[in-house]
Amino acid sequence: MNSLVSFYRSSIGKKVVMSLTGLFLCLFLVEHLVGNLLLFANDGGHLYEEYSQWLVSNPVIRVIEVVLFASLFGHALSALVVWIKNRRARPVKYAKYRLDENAELASRITMLGGSVIFLFLVVHLWSFFVPLRVTGTTMTAYQLVVQKFSDPWFCAFYLFALVVLGYHLKHGFQSAFQTLGLMHKKYQWLLGLTAFVFWFVLPAGFASLPVYFYFFSPPTPSAVVLGVQ
């Protein structure tokens, strides 16, 4: 236990935690996107509602959710601590400001991106998770999605955050592979392809939802009659 704590205290320990939690969060994103694509079923939200109910009632998913929130916390906290430590260790400012030559600027951009994603998550959880799971609402998840994505500012914020997420994942993937020692020449094409799916296909898939609901508005929530409550 003590050796685990001292490993975490080292810079590499925190990087390993960031890499592992980051990869776990990516797996969550795959599951979340696949589930969200059910919103396209054009059935007034029936299928999505069934999926939503299954998530709530499945004990394994509830445990995974605890791991998910712990991973989010561990990932953000480790990133913050590493960033602060690096800043303290580098009191002299760099003279050059080209991204490839300036690790400080790159790390600032990554941190800024992480903060945008954090803000996105606060807004996102407040809009969906809190009313559905914590405070309670008479609306279904589908109705909430339709309502929220009818607001152009909400959609614009989502699209902006998803571009930032793509950038964050692109750089995050590279750094996670490096930290975990997975950058083998032989498998570089496979890692590149996997990274592409995560930094481009996934955010683009999520972005299709606000675009679809805003521009091709399906029946308004009040006109939707759902069998599952």
Ligand code: HEM
């Ligand atoms: C843009 C399309 C998205 C839609 C329509 C969407 C929809 C939802 C909904 C309805 C919930 C509540 C589910 C429930 O509790 O029953 C939820 C939860 C959540 N979402 Fe999203 N989401 C989207 C994108 C994202 C993205 C890009 C992230 C991460 C960067 C994310 C992270 C989460 C998390 C962490 C939760 C709480 C855990 C959970 O309930 O599974 N979502 N989302």
